[in-house]
Amino acid sequence: MQRFLIFLFFSISLFGYCQEKGEPKIGLVLSGGGAKGLAHIGVLKVLEEEGIKIDYIGGTSMGAIIGGLYASGYSAKDLDSIFRETNFNILIQDNLPRRAKTFYEKEDSEKYAITLPFDDFDISFPTGLFKGQNIYNLMSRLTIHVSDVNDFSNLPIPFFCVAANVETGEAVILDEGSLAKAISASGAIPTLLSPVKIDDQLLTDGGVANNYPVEELRRRGADIVIGVDVQDSLVQREKLQNVFEIMSQISNFRTINDMKEKIPLTNVYIRPDISSFSVMSFDKGNAIIDSGRVAALKKLEDIKKLASKVGKEYKRPDLKKVDTFNISALTLQGNNTYPRAYVQGKLKLDYEEPYDFEDLNIGLNNLSATGNFDRINYQLIPEDEEGNYLLAMQIEESENKMLLRLGLHYDELYKSGALVNLTRKSLLFTNDVASLDLIVGDNLRYNFNYYLDKGFYWSIGLNSRYNTFDKNIDLNAIRDVQAPEEFETIRELGVNFKDFTNQFYVETLFQQVFSIGAGIEHKYLKLSSRTFNDESNTNSDFIFDNSHYGSVFGYLKFDSYDNKYFPTKGLSFTGDFHLYLYSSDFNNNFSEFSIAKGAIGYAVTPFNKFTTRLSTETGFKIGNDGTEILDFFLGGYGNDFINNIKPFYGYDFLGLSGDSYIKALLEFDYEIFRKNHLIASANIANVEDRLYTTGNWLSAPDFTGYALGYGIDTFMGPLEAKYSYSPEIRESYWFFSLGFWF
DSSP states (O other), X not given: XXXXXXXXXXXXXXXXXXXXXXXXXXXXXEOOXXXXXXXXXXXXXXXXXXXXXXXXEEEETHHHHHHHXXXXXXXXXXXXXXXXXXXXXXXXXXXXXXXXXXXXXXXXXXXXXXXXXXXXXXXXXXXXXXXXXXXXXXXXXXXXXXXXXXXGGGSSSOEEEEEEETTTOOEEXXXXXXXXXXXXXXXXXXXEEOOEEETTEEEEEGGGTOSSOHHHHHHTTOSEEEEEOOOOOOOOGGGOOSHHHHHHHHHHHHHHHHHHHHXXXXXXXXXXXXXXXOTTOGGGHHHHHHHHHHHHHHTHHHXXXXXXXXXXXXXXXXXXXXXXXXXXXXXXXXOSSSXXXXXXXXXXXXXXXXXXXXXXXXXXXXXXXXXXXXXXXXXXXXXXXXXXXXEEEEXXXXXXXXXXXXXXXXXXXXXXEEEEEEEEEXXXXXXXXXEEEEEEESSOEEEEEXXXXXXXXXXXXXXXXXXXXXXXXXXXXXXXXXXXXXXXXXXXXXXXXXXXXXXXXXXXXXXXXXXXXXXXXXXXXXXXXXXXSSGGGTTSOEEEEEEEEEEEEEEEEEEOOSOSSSOOSEEEEEEEXXXXXXXXXXXXXXXXXXXXXXXEEEEEEEETTEEEEXXXXXXXXXXXXXXXXXXXXXXXXXXXXXXXXXOBTTSOTTOEEESEEEEEEEEEEEEEETTEEEEEEEEEEEEETTHHHHTGGGXXXXXXXXXXXXXXXXXTEEEEEEEEEETTTTEEEXXXXXXXXX
């Protein structure tokens, strides 16, 4: 009580002194609290409505982000619009648009559930679940109009924020340099977001050290302090249900205790009711912003008294926003391994054309998608009054060159499989990557890739894979000659399929989404069965084919889908041509032949959460009719099947076959909950030998199938169950899949 009276006397005396010298300076302190910090926007709305002029702002974590943007010139209304339109799941999780990735990077990111650093064959863990690159990119875009301000006291409102030194635990005051980098460091939530390097210091969320920097605000000259506190309170034991809630409770001990001394230093203390929200309740942003407004209105009388003491009502000037700009030059720091040409190639800089932030973000996303950089910092520094900017980049190259990646999968063809992957970057050259998949489970498989990434020049790839599976199929799907007479009486045939393929290829990219390539291929195929009626032969294999094949091939691919498994928009096109020139000719009937195939798909979302997908594909053989192991086999459901195996609802795997086919698929996808999809599908097809020669490809479809499925998009990959039915055979099948396909 005595301490409070001393402070009260000091404040009254100081206020009287300020009146003699001029209007008192008002400071605003904003605490951290994750998503709960959105309540700051609601408070700012009330302060603006009452004409309160803020002279200093200090903040921590989310308080630093909102305070820094407000200090740079944004109004409370601007901030409300920005944060209501922001998808925080994408923002925090560093989700990159799929179109930013090369085809190799797409395949790489859509296969593994867990990725861990594995340098020197020692498993380690990343410094954060996410790098925070998207947050930094957003802050850089929003602060371009003050990118030439190095001293934060020269912002429209003088500003500082607080971060914590990871090595010492001490509070670090950030009041100069890059505003975007400073507020990103202050908001780097421990374990969730990686720390940020500034001036050789590794910095994390300032809430660890000082979550309510009111003392620093006073030291900088604030006579009157308005404080907004969105920190957690201690909760009762019945609400401490898991380790995360207990750890949060423990971390709150110090900050709550500190507030006993900090609240008396605050003239107008505003504490919104955010008890029903968590630090990650960004999906409830509207309600949180409203809670800040409600709390400020409860202090309206005190706020109005401030307005009367500081004189006339203050109106913030309009913000001059930068929408387009020219990049006149590039400076680059931190690229020790990757040459300047590599970085420029990914950015696709064009010094002659006007840029907007979408153009710049495409280049930055291309660079981030490589996985070769822990963080990409940049500033757009104005060089003249004509809209020319210097792009000053500071990149932090990833020190992790080896990765251990894991995945799990189940489907009705390959059954269960556990994927263990070793990836080594910069194995032989700076911009190469070698990757080995080993799949253990019901069917042992492997897949090795080596890729030398030349960006938009000709890249080089090597691929080697071994694939095998067993399947009971209808005998009509196998039309091999030289079968014994008793084989004709068998209705269901159990077959074993083996594929060993090696490829060398070159490819080039256009705009990331379009690729064209060519190469040579060696393929060993074996198809055998132990299904015989004659008991004397049940232990011997009947071999349909056991041959090596050599071919040359060319392909082109276009893929602008936003999601591989549940696309909501975009276009996909693939074309492939193989010319088979050689065979070891197990059946003594080989002659040169070729196989051409292509597919096109389109996805559109005409209504909210309702997507329509339409696709069609075809394939045909030209030449030799004897080699049937490379014919087209349709049936079942799945992705990434090898050779010419194609999914088709209504029939089991490999249930239809022919040396040519044409197929169409229509799907309706309704996202009933976030990442939960209800999908209705219908497909039609014609499948037979010499389909285009006979002209039957123009006839009514011989085969139809329908499916109703439910899918969930998880970090492990899609979880799907589908019921399919065909009216021709009056059969139904259930198909289940778990995890990314590999």
